[in-house]
Structures are given as structure tokens and as C-alpha cells.
Amino acid sequence: MSTREITLTVNGRRTTLSVEPRKLLVDVLREDLGLVGTHIGCEHGVCGTCTVLRDGRSIRSCTTFAVQADGADIRTVEGLAQGPELHPLQEAFWEKQGLQCGYCTPGMLMRCVEILERDPDPTPQSVREQIASNLCRCTGYATITEAVCAAAEVMRSGARAGTEVAS
Amino acid sequence: MKPAAFDYAAPTRLADAIDLLVAHADAEPRVLAGGQSLVPLMNFRLAQPGFLVDLQHVDGLSDIRLTDDELVIGAMVRQSTAEESADAAAGAPLLVEALGHVAHPPIRNSGTIGGSIAHADPSAELPAVALALDATMTAAGPGGERRIPAAEFFRGPFETALGPDEILTEVRLPRRPGGHAFVEHARTHGGFAVVAVAVDLAVDDAGTVTRAAIALSGVGPTPIRATATEQALVGTVPDAESIRSAVAATVAVLSPAGDVHGSSETKVDMARSYLRRGIELALDRAASRR
Amino acid sequence: MTTVDRPTPPVRTHKAERTWVGKSIRRVEDPRFLRGRGGYIADLVLPGMLHAAVLRSPHPHARIVSIDTSRAEAAPGVHAVVTGAQAAELTDPLPDFGPNPAAHTWRCLAVDKVRYVGEGVAVVVADDRYLAEDALELIDVEYEPLPPVVDPLAALADDAPLVHEPLGSNCAYDRTFEFGDVAGDFERADVVVTDQLRWHRSGGQPLETVGAVAEHDPATGGFRVHTNSLSFTSYLFMVATALKIPANRLDIVPMPAGGSFGSKLFVTKPLVIAAMCARLTGRPVRYLEDRVDNMANCDHHGSDRHYDVRMALTRDGKITAIDIDTVDDYGAYIQFGVGHHGNALAQVVGPYTIGSVRYRVRAVLTNKNQQGAYRGFGSEVNNWMLEQMVDKAARELGMDPVEIRRRNFIRSFPHFIPTGNVYDSGDYDAVLDKTLELGRYEHWREVQEQARAEGRYIGIGLITAQERSVFSATEFWFWFDEPGAPVTSMPESVTLKVDATGAITATLYSCAFWGNSPETMVAQLVAEEFDCDPHDVSVVYQSSKNGLPATGPGGSRTTVMLAGAVEGASAKIKEKARRAAAHLLEADPDDLEWRDGGFEVRGVPEKRKTLSEIAIMLHLFKHSFDEDVESGLEESKVFDHPYTTMPSADRKDLGVFYPFMGHACHLPVVEVDVETGVVTFLDYAAVHDCGTLVNPRSLAGHIQGGTAQGIGTALYEEFVYGPDGQLQTTSYLDYPIPTSLEVPELKIGHVETPSPWTPHGIKGGGEGGRMMAPAAINAAVNDALAPLGVRITELPLTPDRIRAALRAAGHGS
């Protein structure tokens, strides 16, 4: 079967590549672009280890053909840290031990980025409700909830500081 | 768990999409909406279409329109877009409440309204909503457009009135002031419903039920209307006892198939419980909106 | 002869003031995982690597009449297709600790017949996984279906079809053990409580599946295999045998695992498949299970037991004896023998002073995926069974669940239980007291009463149970009279290297990263020894080829064994450093003391040498020292199991095999919706005692995470095989795993009763909440339903089971 040319903007970088229509987005990210932080757990949409952001919204990259993402802006875990500096969510996951084996972590982080972009000041209960989209087999979720709330606080004060500087 | 090979096109015009379905009829083509049912099936190789027509760029399928008497949702409207739409909330709050039970946000960010209805999973939420609200499905095919009432649309598990070269373009939901409720049991949050109940009803100032529409998912090969319960409620001022007997009228004729999530008996028990809860909640809301 | 020699090890004195052990530091492992650079097996790409996919049997039981691979071989991108018959020539059977491996032979692919749905029949090697799966569809297999053996009790019937004909029966093991005067105790009992219980199979289901990447070296005939199971260091020969090569030609590189929960313990099949294919194609090969492989063909389903139990008590609630008869459905093979029941026997009497035990175990083979390991390894099932019995006894005697437990607690230690195993230390009352307070027991009893008046069903579960840690392998062979073996050590090793700048690198052998925190534990232990920052300690994993003796994680052994190895290696380093420092300071070594990261002359703080000052001298200026001093500062310690003894010849005493006994009390509060059978949590308190804590936060993580899995076992998860032998749960849509909304936030408490026999008094705790939660949640649900006369003795407690029980008790609608 023929391949198709697609353009993806991944973590801010535009790439054009030629893919078989059947190739899943997660495999293109991992194999063609070498971004192995996005994991595969179930390949049927349930576990969430493959979660990435498409145009700012979380999706399952295992139930998305790469051709469907042609033209889209994709963000993955590799785009979170700025050089040596971890993203506040990564810092908070570290501090609160929001991970054990780390396999769910990239997908969970990307889902949490979306959660906080949509609501910068969530309650623990709303975090618990929203992270139900992603399974974690290790932590029992409590420390993840804690970490998201802690990161939200840091990001809010960072954002305030940022506006002060800007104004 | 990798899909079999297929050819792919992403047309921008509806007519082209239909032409592609016709032209590739031998390849058992399918349309691809959000892919949240189709891609998992293909990953399991339970579905192996030879050609996919991606509808995401087709003009005119992603609009939400609210008129005085109906909400019209384009088939390709993402579930999360509908969930967040003020027009949808105003025009069909039952739909919006049900969407909260459809999988999880990352699935709803891809999955579409039309995809869910066209897929016709007997455990899915939206078909029950469409049935309860007497929605009309607009289908476009080589022979033109036709409108199919919900009551005729769902034919069996994963089976609809759509022909192989027809595309569902929109879902028209009549606006019905009153009280609504969507309640369900899923094994874990975000899972498919084991039993789901959609209720839409209206009461007059005296508390008399003037209209009742109730549909269930999970208890039959298609969503079904709880007609006996609706009839028992209309014209009455329901109390706990009359609700119970109205529910019993439907429950008595249910014979769902058992599966790993519950025996037939348990599904009946669930239907009984959730019907009651749904009716009570809808009555409360109807009363408070009076 | 029923007595065995029971020398206890010397009692240690533990350091009173600790700097790093006991601190909740941030884990040293985390930064790479947070950045998506975990380096899992799927991330490893080798030049020229090919991909394997396995064709799974659609039949539970069928003869393979013929396999035609010609169409598959001709498919694009395909390099090789191997059938089971071919694999049987290329490889030998897989390592098997079962009772009679020659009669229930287990191979990497099925040969003459398939024995469960999902068993591998053939493997395709192709350029990528997509092409490999395309070719799987082109393999034509002709099967002759045989009647499946599904129900383990029916499988015991004389005329049942046989899973393995050479065995002559589906019962792979049947033996009754008696410890103490069981008959007498039952005769003297005032009350005998009996029950039948049923625990269905579930599994670890880590989000990462199991896999291996194998490279073959045609020059030596050897292999280098990367896998997320173990590095098999001490057991390399077993894996090498399956590949028909000498053990010194095999190197296994451990990769971090995206969760295991036991299910990546000693997994050899993917490794052997990948290696076989690498040798055949001359290219590196990856075989990584997909989720369906992992659910249907992982060889790591959990326990699947029927119990018939009798418990003898005095009228005032003292438990005197227990008589357990269990039938365990092992599935089609029995790779770990009945080791799971050894686990149970390590703590079979729970925290109670029960005087005698009868234990009959029948291991039955059926047409299902075989059992492996799942967090608890069968002892969590015993905990559940025992606590169910204690609660039933309490009910029959009209006692409160707290009261009956206090009546029976063991209070003096060390305590030898009837099976011969020892409990080193504990304070069960303290744990219970703390739980009752943390979980607001009295408060919830009041709420429960009010709720009942309103027709709501709230239940409080209270269980007190054991978590054995640090197994000795005697539990894998004391089942048999022959061959018998000397006592087995199960060592673990650490090498510590102090470089010329004084920075420390620790090398671990076999103790791979599975989501536990071996690097953090070792870093904290090293920091404790050398007064450095744990985040400055570098930790690496050695492959098996250059490995020191090591067993790997399992049975909550990692932390204790690593602590012993670190302690030993540190002592050697310090010994050498002391001598060097004495030389440099021109002092008597005996006058030096270790203080704050260096040696100093006792009482003369200005006369000191820091570790880095000593290290640079030892690395670069060896000739400054005596002739027998060698350059460098690197030492290893092979730490052997600190306390294990031989079983008696007649097996009436199994000896000490699991001596460091953790304990916990769980107190969940649930509400049961009796109309739908849905259970929700209102509260959950858990207090654990794992001896001295190394990192309280990471232990809390194991408690919370283990409890989440226990909730799965108790309420949601089950591998369901239909009466036709079909596996009905082959996706996460049918096998529900708890999400954040199914798992309550626990109130966690710790009690620390140090072990007298381990470094710092540490006991293992990695199996965490899953040891207790199923028992506790079952107790809570039964407490909720008590007013309706319903008690459920079967897990998981799905809405379906709860409703069925309520209907049977007349609560129809």
C-alpha cells in the first residue's frame, strides 16, 4: 500500500515525513521521530500511557493514525522540560513521588498539562476525576493528585510573577 | 496489535467522500470519524477495511446549530466540543449529561457524535439519548439525502439503517423543555455502560407528567424505549410507589443477555434501580425548572 | 523425627541515630522517567533489529494436525516463521520448578497440542511488527479440537480429559501436611467453624508488557539478551539450557520494567523466543508481548483457589487449630510448582497463636494460562481465607472483630509457628490501636448504626494480617521428599566503588528496577554508611555475565538483602580505608573512628582524613602504602540469606524460610448499594509495620498502590474463562482496572518494630497493600450486608456476585 506525506509539528518543530496510512501516531512518534517517551500499554485506548496533546487537547496516540494528525501540533513528554529545568509538573511528580515504575508517567503528565491549562486552580477532587482517564498500576493515584495540585500552585505563582515582570 | 494495511483518503467535500465509498466498494471501505471505536477494532484486527475515508476535513460536518425547535449537530463534531458547547447545553442538556459518561476526555477529544451513533454499540450512551429524544439522523448517499428517525435507525448490535455508501451527516435533536437525567452503571468510571438510562420528561404546574421519553442502553441488541413506563407515568403525579410500578412494567419484559459484566438477572436489577433514579432525578429537575 | 535444629542468629544492635535511613528523600531514579527517558525494553533499538509476533491458539484444547507456513514465509518483510515443532528442535524446554517437568513439559511454543487459548503456536520474524502480524494471518493451522478441562474440581474426576497425558492425571500435586496435634485440637474444641471459599484468578497486569531483545554472536554461539524480567544471575544456567548453550555464553542485561507486581519474575519465554529467532535470522530480534499476549499468554495469572476450611476454637474465642483443604487451579503448566503455598505456610496462622495446622493442597492442571507470580504470591490469598474464617468465628461466637483478634494475638517474639517458620518481631496491638484511631472505628460504627436505621448498608472491614519478607528457596522444594537439598541461600550482592575523588558507585546484580526503588534504597543505605548525599551516589545494574551471585526482586526481599550487601561492602571499604588513613596519619588503626565522612583519631578531630583524601591516595599513590595494599577502593559483598534452616525429613516442620515478618491492619469503610450491588468507599485506613523504614514515602506508595491493586482483586478484576474454555477477558474493556475514582485516598500509618536480625532492623514491605486489601474489603462488604443475612465468600465482589447473593437471600428487588 502506498505511503502518504504528512506534516507534523512536534514539540514546536515542524517535520514532514512519509508514512503508511496504517501507522499509528504512537509508532510514528516512537519509531520515525525517536520520541520514545510516549509509551504503549494496551493499544486499544484504555490505559492512557500513549497520551499526547494534539492542538492542545489530550488524545490517545495508539488509536490515532498518524495520517489523521497531518497538519496538527503535537506535544509529547519530551517537550516539557526546558533543558536541565523540569516542568513544574515534573518537579511536583518528583517531590510527591507521583510515580513508581514511570511507565504511565509521560501520558499522565501530558494529560495533567491539559488539565491545568484548562483549569489552573483545580480542587483535589476535580483532579481525581480528571486523571481517571489514565491508568496507573503502581501509585494508587493519591500522590499524583497531590502533585498536580502542588504544580498548579507553583504554576499560578509563576504566572503571576511572569505578568508582573511583563507589565 | 497493529492494524492491517488499507488505503486512505481525506476528502474535503461530502460528495467526494461518497464517491470514494462507491469507487472502493470492493475494498469494504469505511468512513473514519474520530477513530475511537474503529481504530481499536482495527488494532485487534477485528475490522480490516481496505479503504478508509477520513471525514475530518469534510466541509459542513462539524457545525452545531441551535434553532427555536431543534439542536442540529454535525456528525463530525467531537464529543468534547459538544460537551462544552453552550448551544448544546441549551438545546439538549440530556446529550451533554450523557457525554460525561462516554469514555474519558482524551477519547472524547477525538471521538465524534456521529461516530458514536453510527457505530451503534448496544452499550453506548448516545444511541439511547438519540432514541429518547426522538432524534432524526440525516444520511447522505449516492442517491441523495434522507432522514431517518431514531426509532428506525438502530437495527442491531453495531448495525444501523445506514447503507454501506451512506454517510451520517448530522443528528437533529428536537428541543424539549422539561427535566432530563442520564444515569448509568459502568464497571469503572469511563467504561462502557452495563446499563444506562436516559430520561426526558415534562410536568405541568400541578406536577402531572405531560410527556415522558425513556430509553435504556445495555439491556438489548439496540437501545430500547421504556414505553410501558412512559405510558404509566404520563398523566399522573408520580410518587415513590407509582414510579416503582411504572418501572416494573418495563423491567418485566426485559431479557438482556448476560456477559462478563453481569448476568441477565443483575442487568435487570440494575435497570430497575437506574430507571427509578433517572425518573426521580428528571422529575426533580423538571419541578425546579417549572 | 519432627524437630529441627533452630539456632537463631545473633541479635543485632541497631544504630540509634540515623541520618538517611528513615528519610523520605526524592527518589534518585525519577528524573529519567519524568523526562520520558526510562530506557524500557521497547525503547531499545539495535541496528538491523527484526520484530517477532506470536500466533496464539484460538482453542483451549486441541491437537495440532498440521501447520502450513508457506504463505506466511512468502509475505513481504518476513525473515522467518518458526512452528512449535521447529522450536522444539531449536530449544529445550523452559525452566520449570514443577513437580514433574518431564510429564508436564513446557516449551516456548506448543508442539503437538495446544493447552489454552492464547498459547503460542508459531512465531513470525519480520522487518516490523505490522508486517509480522500480517504474516500471522497467513499461517494455516489445522486443529482437531479436544474437550476442554475448565473446572478444576471436574478436572480431578477420573474420566476427565487430560491436559498432559504423560502425567496420567490432572492433579499435579496432592499432599497433606500436619503441624501439631490437629485431630486432638479439633476434638477438644468447643466450637468448630467451617466454610467454603473461592478466590478467582486475576493478575499483575503492569502497564508495560514483557519482552526481550536478543543478539546472537555466531562467532561464539553466545547471546546477549536484554529483558525487563531479571538478569537471572544465579540461575543463568537454567536459561542457557533452554537455549542449548553453555551458561558462560549467555549474558542477560536487565532493563527497567514498567511495573511487574511479580508478573515479570523469572519470565523466560519471551527471552527464549527472541534468542531463538535471533540465532535463526542472524539479526537482533525483539519480541515484545502486546496486551492480548500479556493477558492470555503471560504465564503469570494469579492464584485461583477453592477452599474448604475448618477452624477450632474455645468458647471464649481462642483459635486452637485450623484445617485447610485447598484446590488450586494452576492452568496448563506449573512453572513454580506449589511455591505459592509455601508462601501461605510461612504465615498460615496469621498474627494468631494458633497451635496446630493441617494443610492439604491439590494443584490441578486445566486448559488455562498458567499461574505465575502476583504480588503476594499466594500468601495474600491465605490472609483473606484466614480473616474470613476469623470473622465468621467472631459472628458465631457473638464477638466483636477487634476483640477476637486481640484474644489471639501473638505477643512474644521470636515466635515459631506450627509450620516451623519464625516471626522475628512485632507489636500487633500497637498496629491495631493506631488503625482504630486513624480509621475512626468508633465513629464509623455510630455512622453505620444510623445508616442502617435509614436503610443504608455501610460496612466496616477490620483485618490484621502478615506480610512475610525475604524468602529462602526451601519453599520451592520442601514439598518433595526427594531429592532434598541442602539449605538454599538466595544471595544478593552489591559492589561499592569509591573513585579517586571519593564519589561512590554502587553496582547491583539481578535487582532490577521494577518500579520499586532499588537505587534510592541503596543510595540511602550508602549515604548512611559514608555520610554523603544519597543523590550523589551513582547506582548501576550489572548484566549477568559479570554478575556476582544474586537472586533478584520477589517476596519483598530487595531492601533487606541490599541492606545486608551494602553493609558488608561498606565494612570492607571502611576496613581498607581505615588502614590507609592510619598509615597516612601515622596512627594505630584501632585508634581511628569513622566520623562525618572520614576517619579521625579518636578525641583528636584535627587529625583526620576524609574519604576522598584516602581514596585519591589509594587510587594513585599505592606505593605510599604497605606492599600488600592494592590500588583502588572497591569491594563487593555477597550477602546470603541471613536466617534459614532445614526442614525436617518428615516435613512436619518446614524450618525457617521466611523469617522477617511484617504486619498490617486495614480498616476500609464501604457502602453497598443493595439495589445494584455497587460498592463505594467512604474511608480507608491502613497501618503497616515493616520494621525500620528506609524511605517512609516510598513505603506509603507501596501501601497505597498495593491497596489499589487489592481493590482491583476484591471488586473488579478477574480473568474469566467460559465453560467452553474461551478467555472472555482479553482486553481492558472486559478486565476493569481501578481508576483514580475507584481508589480512595488512604490514611496511612506506620509502626516500626525493628527486626532483631537484619541491618537497621529493616523488613520487606514491597508487596504492600495487596496482602491485606482483598481480605479487608471482603470483610467490609460482609459487615455491610450482615443485617440482610448475606455473607459472600467469593472474590471479586462484582455487582453481579453481590446481587446474586442478595437475590438468593430473598432480596429480589
Ligand SMILES: Cc1cc2nc3c(=O)[nH]c(=O)nc-3n(C[C@H](O)[C@H](O)[C@H](O)COP(=O)(O)OP(=O)(O)OC[C@H]3O[C@@H](n4cnc5c(N)ncnc54)[C@H](O)[C@@H]3O)c2cc1C
Ligand atoms: C477506551 C475507550 C472507552 C470508550 N468508552 C465509551 C463509552 O463509555 N461509551 C461510548 O458510547 N463509547 C465509548 N467509546 C467509544 C467512543 O465513544 C467512540 O468515539 C465512538 O463510539 C465512535 O466515534 P468515533 O468518532 O471515534 O468513530 P469511529 O471510530 O471513527 O467510527 C466508528 C464506526 O462508525 C462509522 N462511522 C463513523 N462516523 C460515521 C459517519 N458520519 N457516517 C457513517 N458511518 C460513520 C465508522 O465507519 C466506524 O464503523 C470508548 C472508546 C475507547 C477507546
Ligand code: FES
Ligand atoms: S496504549 Fe494507548 S491507551 Fe493504552
Ligand code: FES
Ligand atoms: S508509575 Fe507505574 S504505572 Fe504509574
